Amino acid sequence: MNAENETWLLLFPICINAIMSVSAYYLTVHLIPRIKSMFVKANLYGIDMSKRTSDKVPEAIGVVTGCVFLIIMFLFIPVPFTNHILRNENFPYDKLVEFLAALLSICCMLLLGFADDVLDLRWRHKLLLPTIASLPLLMVYYINFNSTVIIIPKPLRPWFGFSLDLWILYYVYMGMLAVFCTNAINILAGINGLEVGQSLIIATSILIFNVIELSGSQWKAHQFSIYFMLPYIATSLALFKFNWYPSQVFVGDTFCYLSGMTFAVVGIIGHFSKTTLLFFIPQIINFLYSVLQLFHFVPCPRHRLPKYNKETDKLEPSTTVFYKSELNTIGRLLMWILKTFKLVKLQEDRKGVVTCNNLTLINFILINTGPLKESTLTTILLIIQIISSILAFIIRYPLASIFYDV
Structure with a gap:
């Protein structure tokens, strides 16, 4: 494959995805004001406990942005495979299965998150739901990759060697990653704009990381991540407009679950789960601080x-x-x-x-x-999130050579 064809394969789907993402933003901005009264009528509302007023604020509006996000992603499915279809080349069924499994996991989490908002589930259920939703993703990872070997940091190599095969423990780790990502955002929440704001910063950090890595050998994995991050950022920006102080809508657990699963999906399929966790530094600190309770x-x-x-x-x-x-x-x-x-x-x-x-x-x-x-x-809190992302990039690039051969 020559350089021109490779550039076409790289940029064409991303450009189409970006155009569709802009459409998703305007569609979401148009939908939320017109649909929020339906949530109040269905008794899906809350009272903002941090305001003098006791107005009814629509709850679980994250399901609206989640649905728009999924619609855009469903419409986008043929685009990455257009070149193979037009040229009658061998169709990459493994990539299609990855794409569909990722959407299935996100769709499951959106459904389960909305069920949580409606039924007000207990915490033990909130730990179980992401585990169930991540199963299609883990199954596809097993079929397509089944790579469970990790590279040992330099200081530990005298004891453990250059690499270590974690076998089934690696799948346990990926399942726990999905649980952590979904619940970590949900725990650090409760004030206007925080859930959407922190998620936007994490998503933007992942997007910047993907763009940097597009020039590397694993560009296809990062291209895959960009497909999800652009429409996610677009729909979340629209939601942020209505959720910022004073909030006109509440995002609900639905949005937190959708966000966490989206980040887990791109981290697992894109093979950068450790880097994804670096962008969760405030959430990790909040979790450790909250452990006692x-x-x-x-x-x-x-x-x-x-x-x-x-x-x-x-x-x-x-x-x-x-x-x-x-x-x-x-x-x-x-x-x-x-x-x-x-x-x-x-x-x-x-x-x-x-x-x-x-x-x-x-x-x-x-x-x-x-x-x-x-x-x-x-x-x-959002400034802390931004500073943490800058720190994550410092750890990922300048400091990585201390621990790994890069």
């Missing part, structure tokens, strides 16, 4: 949103209250560590009643900055 070492209320002060129109850290005697040995040890390093704001009275801020990154920022306007708090 998520695994009930410390009492965890159903909602850990910041507390709204109507008088100042600002958000303050929300708290959980419990008796010190309720904590087991591990809980006491971990709370002591957090208190020693001043990572929590904790008060204890003579009766052993402990008042502690809820363990989320949002509340952590508030205990260090003091009360903030909701828009200011979201902006700070």
Whole structure:
């Protein structure tokens, strides 16, 4: 294949995808204002607990952007294979199966996420749903690649060698990646614009990484990722317009699940799952900070949103209250560590009643900055996300040579 044909195969589908993505943006912007009243009529709405008003705000609007995203991707299916069809060349059925499996996993997650918004499922179900949705993807990975060998970082090679075959553990890792990506965005949420904002920054980071890697030997895998990232960014930008402070719509768990599965899909099929995780640094920190409450070492209320002060129109850290005697040995040890390093704001009275801020990154920022306007708090969190993405690129490129042969 000459250079001209290779450039055509690379750029033509991406250009068509970009044009369709622009159409997706305008379609989503047009749809949301016209369809949101239907959600209120169907009792799919919430009250913004961080506002003085008690207006009904449509919930689960992420299903609208998800449907537009899937429609665009369905219409796009023939485009990457046009050259093979016109020239009667051997059709790449393996690539088509990858594409369809990726869409199937995302479609399943969209359906299951909407079910969560409607039925308000328990946390144990939220861990199970992404695992089920990722099965078609893992099956295709097994058939087309079945590569479970990882390269060992340089400092560890004297003990483990140059590479290590993880076998079935690698599939466990990929399944856990899907679970983490979907729930990590869902955990770091609750204020206007945060879910969509962080997802947009992660998606843009992945897109930039894909564009950089298009000149490499694995350009087809990154081209595949771009096909998904462009329409995802377009539809999410449209949603961000309505979800930014003061929010006209709530995205719901549907959007968080859709986003997480989309990132997991491109990371797994594109063979850059470790790089994908680098773009989740704030979500990883938030998860680690939340572990005590998520695994009930410390009492965890159903909602850990910041507390709204109507008088100042600002958000303050929300708290959980419990008796010190309720904590087991591990809980006491971990709370002591957090208190020693001043990572929590904790008060204890003579009766052993402990008042502690809820363990989320949002509340952590508030205990260090003091009360903030909701828009200011979201902006700070999104700036942290951007800085983390810059750090991820530094780790991925300049620092990679310390650990790998690049």
